[in-house]
Amino acid sequence: MVKKRSRVTLQQVAEHAGVSRATASKVVRGSSNVSDAAREKVFNSMKELGYIYDRVAANLRSNRSNTIGLIITDIRNPYFSDLLIGIHESLDKEGYTVILGTTFDSVEKQDLLLSTMLEHRVGGILLSPVPGSSPETVERLSQFDIPIVLAARRITTDHQFDYVGIDNVEGAKLAVQHLVAKGHQRIAFIGGPSNSSAWQERTEGYCLALLEAGIPVDEALIKEGPTTRQGGYETIRKVLEQPDPPTAIFCYNDIIALGALTYLDEIGIKPGQHISIVGFDDIQEASMTPPGLSTIAAHPQQIGAYAANLLHQRISGLAGPPQQIILSPDLIVRGTT
């Protein structure tokens, strides 16, 4: 917090080049109203003096911002790494700089991060909200008319926000329909935070698909649990230990499914033979973990790219009602079903 610095200023560059500050400013911003001679002199002086453009001062003066705030929940989940990659790639191209914050599912942390980002004059915010976020959290942002785009998870509120995500209902239906087609009747849905929009939508899809197949929904087969490998490991154990256990399991996401596979391996049950498992997300490990995890591709990188792109448009002045961009999921069949 206390670093002193002695930068070369544009003033010094201008003096060294024998032009005015205004002309030098035009040169660094690539304006056309400068003679070639002046431009060259300025460039030479910049190089010679080791000039570094001060975006902070420039942004302050011009009342712009080329930074955006990115808030995600769990950087350990490959799903979010991929989301982040998609966002970064898209934003880099447009010349934005990204301030990153991770909430690890803490609402307090999320509020704090949002405030910090406002204080840093971000031009917009890309938020993958903590499950159970109160609408106020994000509604207070709309006062400051700074664009905000939600990714992967919604916030349930009257006031709509721009949102980019996967069709969770459809994804869950695909998974369950696939399991039904394989002949299963007792299909469980395990893991995940029941207060997240994604969980609720997937549960909806799960129930819909069962009803369409004429299979009654058994609440004992819906078991939430921590969204971690360890969580998957334990949740599948619980669901299998109850009387009349399921013969197929649809997991909230791949991380949970992978934990579940570990448990099955331990107790000597072969997925794809004795039991069927389907995950959600299609993270890299899904294809690399024997015998290959059947799953629903959720295209996080694309979601990130779309969300970043939408935010960029909003920052650039795009008006109009909140957009809801919903991508279609794909069923990926591998060895576990």
Place this chain on the structure above:
Amino acid sequence: MVKKRSRVTLQQVAEHAGVSRATASKVVRGSSNVSDAAREKVFNSMKELGYIYDRVAANLRSNRSNTIGLIITDIRNPYFSDLLIGIHESLDKEGYTVILGTTFDSVEKQDLLLSTMLEHRVGGILLSPVPGSSPETVERLSQFDIPIVLAARRITTDHQFDYVGIDNVEGAKLAVQHLVAKGHQRIAFIGGPSNSSAWQERTEGYCLALLEAGIPVDEALIKEGPTTRQGGYETIRKVLEQPDPPTAIFCYNDIIALGALTYLDEIGIKPGQHISIVGFDDIQEASMTPPGLSTIAAHPQQIGAYAANLLHQRISGLAGPPQQIILSPDLIVRGTT
């Protein structure tokens, strides 16, 4: 890049509270030289007007910075997610804001990111350099006397830099010694970027341990390859298909080892029985992938925390020669050996 905003300024707060701008400024910074009455009036006005502190303007004027630049190579690798977590946790506590950049092993991207961060007046930089980074890349930074700390990978150059990492030589020795103790004589070392300091140090440890055990180093058993699951899958195939194949394999990192395990599973070879595998890093999946990957714990989260802490101290004015903080690795024995 074009967002207009109409913030409430400190000026407006001051007027509303009936005090001067200077007094209001003291209040927001928590200075003691303010009467309680004035403080309260200012706080009330702030709340009433919805004031947001402008750190950008404040930093400009006071010539400080509370942002730091963080540059890592591969966000997909859980090792780096953990590094990032350690860094973030440590930096959050000190009130820094983090600007993130990912290079994906592109030297050009790295140079670009470093420039961008300088332009954003970061107070310091935390860099996990791209393998094969030229010393100039980072030496030019020392001109601007902005603190920089390297994490996980060094840059070989005369000018030393602050560095925090694991003892790679020792880690590799632990791995190989373990394999030797298990009775192996033909031990391969596969995967990784041979132009990274980490690879070179691990190779050194590998060779040292073999020599100490009286086993000659066979160059055919050292095979570099992409640092991905897919890379591990292919590199182990190559090394096993050659005449006189190894009976044990030390992998550059866990990602590669996990890819290798996938291949072994496919061809029906049981790790821990027919062949021994050791990884490096001890990422979460190592313990969750049956039969459990033996590995060397590299403590990325701790490294991140130490690096962040050192950078904070440098920013706060800590002088003295470059520090080299080297953590000790631990051998973790699981099912694959």
Place this chain on the structure above:
DNA sequence: GTGAAAGCGCTAACAC
């Protein structure tokens, strides 16, 4: 304890 005035490094009008 409080306020007036100067200025961080830059851009934006507007003359010339």
Place this chain on the structure above:
DNA sequence: GTGTTAGCGCTTTCAC
């Protein structure tokens, strides 16, 4: 084309 002037929102002397 180029320079002059004002000022973004804040902090910092330095009087009072």
